[in-house]
Amino acid sequence: MSVTFELNAEVRTDVGKGASRRLRHANKVPAVIYGGGKDPVSxxxxxxxxxxxxxxxxxxxxxxxxxxxxxxxxxxxxDLQRHPSKPRVMHADFQRVSATEKIHMNVPLHFENEEEAVGVKEQGGQVSHNATDVEISCLAKDLPEYISVDVAALEVGHALHLSDLVLPEGVELVQLALGEGHDQPVVSIHMPRVVAIEEEEEAIEGGEEAAEGEEAPE
Incomplete structure (x- = not known):
């Protein structure tokens, strides 16, 4: 079931640092809503x-x-401003949306089947997240809660890029619209560093033994 969020607000006529301070002492948050062809409202x-x-x-x-x-x-x-050391919201900015105008939003990536990925389960690799969210462009009605990234078939030494993501209908990635050079990786699988070092040392030792064998007298 889709999640919905509804917040109640009151128009604020008393503005300024002093007014905001008094609001916070009363356990309230100063905010603003703007856009949509209307004037900003505190x-x-x-x-x-x-x-x-x-x-x-x-x-x-x-x-x-x-x-x-x-x-x-x-x-x-x-936008959201939090207190640097206390669990307090200091200020919030909201932008009105139109049913006919596209919006730009950052939505989270949800990575699926990480433990079952070929590179993890069969090859002993580790998953690295190169991104946790992506910027998208879409109409308000098409805004997804998140974008799923299935890594089941991903192998060691390989990555999934922005162009590999399966997007809902009506949703575009802002970065891809900028050109091929912006097709960044979002998730990859690599060998653990300790294992990689051990394999490198074994390869070096194997090469040295082979060289010694070639130099040994018959």
């Missing part, structure tokens, strides 16, 4: 409800419903 949100929503990974890549004084607006989260 908002106030309940801290604990926003903080709880942020614990869900899907919140960061979903179309949210921001109810401003009871009227819902569709938006995505664009």
């Amino acid at each position: 908002l106030t949100m309940e801290h604990d409800k926003l903080f709880h929503a942020l614990e869900n990974e899907a919140f960061y890549s979903h179309i949210l419903t921001i109810k401003v004084d009871g009227k819902g607006e569709k938006a995505i989260m664009r």
